[in-house]
Amino acid sequence: MDRTIDFWFDFSSPYSYIASEWIGALAARHGRRVSWHAILLGVTFQAAELKSPVSHPLKREYSLRDFPRSARYEGLPYRMPPVFPIPTQNAARVFWWLHDTRGAEAAEAWAHAGLRAVFTRGVVLSEAPALRALAAEQGLDADACERVWNDPRWKARLKRANDEAIAAGVFGAPFFVVDGEPFWGNDRRPQIERWLASGPF
């Protein structure tokens, strides 16, 4: 059986940021590896006929309160980005380029850097100069990264990741599949923990 945990995230998803900070350690405690998948939440929302929580009256106010509270609950720093949500296709294309050319670890490091930049430093990753600066900070060639995010090959790669997510039933982020079992949301952490500790329930 495949013991890898699949983890889908979007660089502009607060709950993905929070989950990205615990999934690695949790998986390691149970001898599991994590396969990270950068996707565009907007594409999965469209497939499921959903919208961002902040697009809904009442739910918007709640969500803006719950994002930082859920981060505090996990003991994580959190700062609401000045622009939210943002289109994240460029950051995601760089993720898949790193994944396919340098390996999963390089991609995961970029994911952490991007999510932390957005949700602890208010970096607006949708703006090219900000994304170039982040790339440089991470020791990447900013020009190469910009070529990547404009390259039809890496655009197609991200599209494939989105299509695969939808085929796997993903309609939001963070989304996890453990032993074929789907878990949606940062708040499914307790159920994932029980599953990993003692199997299906």
Place this chain on the structure above:
Amino acid sequence: MDRTIDFWFDFSSPYSYIASEWIGALAARHGRRVSWHAILLGVTFQAAELKSPVSHPLKREYSLRDFPRSARYEGLPYRMPPVFPIPTQNAARVFWWLHDTRGAEAAEAWAHAGLRAVFTRGVVLSEAPALRALAAEQGLDADACERVWNDPRWKARLKRANDEAIAAGVFGAPFFVVDGEPFWGNDRRPQIERWLASGPF
């Protein structure tokens, strides 16, 4: 400060059923009382421009898997009702009639009976004979209950409860307010537990 925990639920909400089984004991452990509010989720959905999770492609399949799993996680019996979701205004009107004429405890007992009937025995509470039978089982006068749910006075009482819920920011169920802080969803249990144990975080 008002130490009462407000708890909004709908008789056709799986996650409300699950939360209804733990909120009382949790509150009691922390010296709190619970104020139960029967509402129509459809009305709050409309206010927030939301739909039932089972109305969405992809999310529907996930939700039908997550409802029973979330019940099992809490160690609760669960059976998916044969008709879902169902209109629950009649059961909710009986709730408010009991609340206003016999007190909060009688209303809470009715809430438990209704939620358990729907989610452990597959009782379709939207059908008058089923609701009458449940009332009789609970020692209530079925004719009186049927008069209540057809009475403009109790229709107005439920409408007021829905309006008050929306005014309080409620857009889904279960929904809780503790010390002025809103928590949405059965999965906010860990945050509510921390709040009750050690205060705001």
